[in-house]
Amino acid sequence: MKKITYFPGCSAHGTSEEFDVTVKMVMKSLEVQMEEIPDWNCCGATSAHTMSESLAYALPLRNLVLAEKLDNTTMAIPCASCYQRLKVTKVHMDENPALAKEINSTIVEEGTYKGNVEVKSMLQYCYEDIGLEAIRAKVTKSLAGLKLACYYGCLLTRPKAITRFDSPEYPVSMDHIVEALGAKATEFDYKTECCGASFSISNTEVVINLSGQILEMAKESGAHAIVVACPLCQSNLDMRQPDIEKHTGKKLDIPIFYFTQLMALAFGMPEKDMMFSKHIVPVEGALAQIGKIEPEPEKIKKPRKAVEAESEVE
Amino acid sequence: MARVGVFVCFCGANIGDFVDVPQVVEEAKRIREVKFAIDYKYMCSDPGQQQIRDAIAQHRLTSIVVAACSPRMHEKTFRKALSDAGMNPYLLEVANIREHSSWVHQKDKKAATAKASDLIRMAVAKSIANEQLHEISVPVTKRALVIGGGIAGIQAALDIADARIPVVLVEKSPSIGGKMAQLDETFPTLDCSQCILTPKMVDVASHPYIELIPYAEVLELEGFVGNYKAKIKKKASYVNFKTCTGCGACWQKCPVKVPNEYNMGIDKRKAIYTPFPQAVPNKPVIDAEHCTMLTKGKCGICAKVCEKGSIDYTMQDEIIEREIGAVVVATGYDMWDPKPYEEYGVGRFKDIITSLEFERMVSANGPTNGLPLRPSDGKVPKNVVFIKCIGSRDEAKGIEYCSKICCMYTTKHTILLHHKVHDSHAYVFYMDIRAAGKGYEEFVKKAQVDTAATYLRGRVSKIYKKGDKLIVRGEDAQIGQVVEVVADLVVLATAVIPPAGNPDLARLLGISYDKYGYMSEAHPKLRPVETAKAGIFLAGCTQAPKDIPDTVSQASACAAKVCGLFSGDTMKKDPMVSTVNNEFCSGCQNCVKVCPYGAIVTEEVPQGHGSKEMRTVAKINEGVCQGCGSCVAICRSMAISLAGFTDPQIINEIVSI
Numbered sequence: 029m030k031k032i033t034y035f036p037g038c039s040a041h042g043t044s045e046e047f048d049v050t051v052k053m054v055m056k057s058l059e060v061q062m063e064e065i066p067d068w069n070c071c072g073a074t075s076a077h078t079m080s081e082s083l084a085y086a087l088p089l090r091n092l093v094l095a096e097k098l099d100n101t102t103m104a105i106p107c108a109s110c111y112q113r114l115k116v117t118k119v120h121m122d123e124n125p126a127l128a129k130e131i132n133s134t135i136v137e138e139g140t141y142k143g144n145v146e147v148k149s150m151l152q153y154c155y156e157d158i159g160l161e162a163i164r165a166k167v168t169k170s171l172a173g174l175k176l177a178c179y180y181g182c183l184l185t186r187p188k189a190i191t192r193f194d195s196p197e198y199p200v201s202m203d204h205i206v207e208a209l210g211a212k213a214t215e216f217d218y219k220t221e222c223c224g225a226s227f228s229i230s231n232t233e234v235v236i237n238l239s240g241q242i243l244e245m246a247k248e249s250g251a252h253a254i255v256v257a258c259p260l261c262q263s264n265l266d267m268r269q270p271d272i273e274k275h276t277g278k279k280l281d282i283p284i285f286y287f288t289q290l291m292a293l294a295f296g297m298p299e300k301d302m303m304f305s306k307h308i309v310p311v312e313g314a315l316a317q318i319g320k321i322e323p324e325p326e327k328i329k330k331p332r333k334a335v336e337a338e339s340e341v342e
Numbered sequence: 343m344a345r346v347g348v349f350v351c352f353c354g355a356n357i358g359d360f361v362d363v364p365q366v367v368e369e370a371k372r373i374r375e376v377k378f379a380i381d382y383k384y385m386c387s388d389p390g391q392q393q394i395r396d397a398i399a400q401h402r403l404t405s406i407v408v409a410a411c412s413p414r415m416h417e418k419t420f421r422k423a424l425s426d427a428g429m430n431p432y433l434l435e436v437a438n439i440r441e442h443s444s445w446v447h448q449k450d451k452k453a454a455t456a457k458a459s460d461l462i463r464m465a466v467a468k469s470i471a472n473e474q475l476h477e478i479s480v481p482v483t484k485r486a487l488v489i490g491g492g493i494a495g496i497q498a499a500l501d502i503a504d505a506r507i508p509v510v511l512v513e514k515s516p517s518i519g520g521k522m523a524q525l526d527e528t529f530p531t532l533d534c535s536q537c538i539l540t541p542k543m544v545d546v547a548s549h550p551y552i553e554l555i556p557y558a559e560v561l562e563l564e565g566f567v568g569n570y571k572a573k574i575k576k577k578a579s580y581v582n583f584k585t586c587t588g589c590g591a592c593w594q595k596c597p598v599k600v601p602n603e604y605n606m607g608i609d610k611r612k613a614i615y616t617p618f619p620q621a622v623p624n625k626p627v628i629d630a631e632h633c634t635m636l637t638k639g640k641c642g643i644c645a646k647v648c649e650k651g652s653i654d655y656t657m658q659d660e661i662i663e664r665e666i667g668a669v670v671v672a673t674g675y676d677m678w679d680p681k682p683y684e685e686y687g688v689g690r691f692k693d694i695i696t697s698l699e700f701e702r703m704v705s706a707n708g709p710t711n712g713l714p715l716r717p718s719d720g721k722v723p724k725n726v727v728f729i730k731c732i733g734s735r736d737e738a739k740g741i742e743y744c745s746k747i748c749c750m751y752t753t754k755h756t757i758l759l760h761h762k763v764h765d766s767h768a769y770v771f772y773m774d775i776r777a778a779g780k781g782y783e784e785f786v787k788k789a790q791v792d793t794a795a796t797y798l799r800g801r802v803s804k805i806y807k808k809g810d811k812l813i814v815r816g817e818d819a820q821i822g823q824v825v826e827v828v829a830d831l832v833v834l835a836t837a838v839i840p841p842a843g844n845p846d847l848a849r850l851l852g853i854s855y856d857k858y859g860y861m862s863e864a865h866p867k868l869r870p871v872e873t874a875k876a877g878i879f880l881a882g883c884t885q886a887p888k889d890i891p892d893t894v895s896q897a898s899a900c901a902a903k904v905c906g907l908f909s910g911d912t913m914k915k916d917p918m919v920s921t922v923n924n925e926f927c928s929g930c931q932n933c934v935k936v937c938p939y940g941a942i943v944t945e946e947v948p949q950g951h952g953s954k955e956m957r958t959v960a961k962i963n964e965g966v967c968q969g970c971g972s973c974v975a976i977c978r979s980m981a982i983s984l985a986g987f988t989d990p991q992i993i994n995e996i997v998s999i
Binding site: 217245 | 685687806
């Protein structure tokens with residue numbers, strides 16, 4: 029039994045409840061015990077670091093200090109934004125002890141930061157710590173037939189100097205995970221484009237435009253659905269999809285899954301627990317693709333000649 | 343009684359702004375032995391030197407101290423001034439108050455001034471113990487080694503050989519020609535690269551003063567200027583060049599195909615091959631890594647079809663030695679691998695190629711018969727996007743410097759595209775257009791008009807695929823907007839980088855290289871051809887990115903330097919060498935072990951005056967000795983002394999502060 033620290037973040041208790049629920053289901057199935065940080069607070073998100081640098085560090089640092097009181101070496105965070113704030117804080121504190129001391133002094137009553145808990149996104153934890161082999165071993169209901177565009181958004185792998193995980197421009201970790209579940213990951217060039225993020229509220233047109241392009245490219249790649257690991261990406265791509273369709277006049281009909289929902293599905297867990305009913309874009313069409321396998325084009329075998337070499341032989 | 347003259351230089355503002363020079367002069371005058379002290383704006387100039395010459399005569403000076411820049415810069419200049427005044431040049435001492443004081447203590451004038459005075463006091467004290475020394479003559483081996491057979495090495499070899507000086511030209515690949523042999527046409531005149539290069543290649547092969555050693559590398563270089571000995575490894579070619587006629591039967595029949603380096607892997611060559619049809623020498627070699635006869639003992643077809651019986655699978659690498667007097671390093675350059683540009687999909691999209699791949703395709707002897715083709719489907723592209731500064735001027739992914747040639751070759755590529763595909767259109771994303779050079783700006787302007795290429799000033803942020811097209815998204819900074827170009831083919835103008843082997847070669851030659859791996863010149867402005875090691879010179883891109891005209895100029899400059907070095911039968915050498923006092927030498931031979939130049943041997947001398955008993959003492963070859971002083975430091979009986987740096991001189995220096 030592995031044990032990790034869990035930081036759900038505010039959206040897990042609201043808009044992305046289905047992410048939270050499926051993370052817990054999947055982790056239980058993979059025999060990972062998750063310990064939620066007691067009395068955790070807001071990561072600060074976009075607001076804090078546009079207003080005050082010290083506040084932007086202090087909020088995540090409190091969570092890091094609290095996490096260190098639990099007896100785990102790794103913390104996993106489902107929300108990409110929370111992950112980003114905590115990871116940035118951790119890296120900057122570790123690299124600059126003077127700054128760590130200064131920020132720590134503002135939350136001194138919570139304890140002293142030591143820097144001994146590794147911060148990972150839930151995607152990174154699944155990919156690096158659990159591993160593809162263990163995931164593949166749990167699959168009872170292959171997702172073969174389903175074509176998926178894996179969308180990472182802007183924060184999960186960037187900046188490289190901070191995240192130190194996967195490629196900042198063309199990441200593949202989620203692609204590998206969905207392929208371990210039996211699905212096919214499409215060649216999707218928009219996997220790290222911006223979805224418009226919090227402009228969804230203040231300037232919706234930006235999101236209509238940016239998320240619209242992502243959806244269109246995903247459709248063009250041949251995907252039946254998009255897979256994400258970020259609550260804000262999910263809500264923009266899912267919730268704004270009807271607006272986008274209205275704007276462009278084109279029917280898209282692409283459901284947006286959290287990768288943990290698909291893991292739970294492939295692990296053979298009951299569909300009703302995955303909260304598909306919370307999705308704006310219905311998932312049934314995509315899920316119906318599971319099991320429909322296209323025949324692979326037959327390979328023409330070349331006759332081999334007598335002379336063999338590592339290099340090509342005429 | 344010593345009579346020392348002190349000459350303090352302002353070096354314009356270099357010293358004058360940070361050191362109180364008049365005060366330094368006043369302090370120097372207070373030293374007992376100093377009979378004359380003066381300052382001047384530029385002591386190295388003729389009026390400055392004249393002051394030294396005049397003062398020597400007027401004040402009957404016995405030694406001279408010049409307080410100025412590093413002795414590496416102007417020691418020779420001032421020594422000559424002493425000679426001209428009839429004084430032994432080694433009675434000069436240089437106090438380096440620029441690099442050692444004014445430049446490094448710019449924030450504290452008082453301290454810099456005090457340090458300058460200290461340095462002068464030390465130099466004065468040392469100079470009092472200076473002795474008259476005389477230059478040493480050493481014999482010169484009048485043969486030059488040129489490393490690298492690209493256009494730089496070819497030009498240097500030809501120019502040296504034309505002066506009737508023998509040249510050994512070592513090339514690592516099977517043919518000379520280098521990168522220039524891969525080019526189609528050359529800017530800014532668009533003459534065909536092959537047409538201007540191949541005659542020179544033939545000249546090299548047929549020149550009576552050039553020994554061409556292809557498929558070889560330098561393993562070792564020992565000795566010193568005028569008297570080097572090089573160890574060269576001739577890699578096994580498995581083909582007897584003496585009997586081979588280059589008929590081509592072997593490579594036509596060879597069944598093993600290997601990606602063709604000459605064509606950037608676009609097509610295949612055989613395991614027995616000449617790099618290209620115009621190769622010099624036009625004899626094939628067997629690629630031991632891929633030949634199935636050599637790896638598995640199966641095949642042997644080339645030996646069967648060779649009428650001359652030139653194939654020899656048992657051939658071994660051969661080590662040969664050559665005595666030489668000077669070395670020209672001309673190892674050329676490599677192209678940067680654009681793999682870190684993940685946002686462009688490099689490696690995922692077949693229709694993104696590098697400039698050198700484009701060059702091979704549009705080349706008349708290229709793998710596609712001179713037509714640019716999309717690697718994905720072999721179709722002729724209509725819209726081609728050229729992106730400059732890939733790796734260059736990019737601190738995040740590549741290197742900081744400008745590769746110098748990409749602006750020009752990309753312009754050339756737009757012209758070649760226009761010539762080959764008339765209904766094509768070129769888009770060029772650029773940061774700047776750097777076209778400094780004779781006829782270069784005119785070439786760019788004309789190309790822009792003739793090809794009607796669209797120039798977009800800005801960086802490309804992303805390339806993605808839509809159907810079978812590549813969508814290139816970038817900024818057009820001149821209109822301040824993001825633009826997208828639908829491209830059939832994207833060509834990346836990748837940076838010039840030094841060859842990976844440069845650091846190793848530099849170490850074995852004993853020369854220095856910079857943080858990128860380019861060989862370092864002795865002085866960036868005034869000695870751009872020499873290295874810090876006497877007798878070793880640099881030509882072409884091994885020193886920094888260069889175009890062909892600059893490379894050829896530098897190669898010819900190298901030849902002039904080599905010819906100058908070889909102009910007499912003997913060479914003058916500084917007399918700062920070590921000598922052994924046999925009376926004190928115990929024969930322990932520790933000095934033999936520490937000498938990095940192999941300059942110390944042993945000899946037998948009589949035990950005492952008239953004695954028949956012999957004993958062993960150290961003996962130093964003054965021609966080989968470089969005056970490093972290692973032997974002096976290790977000698978426990980203080981039997982070794984280094985001229986110009988004797989114990990009295992050094993002790994004087996120390997005592998003076």
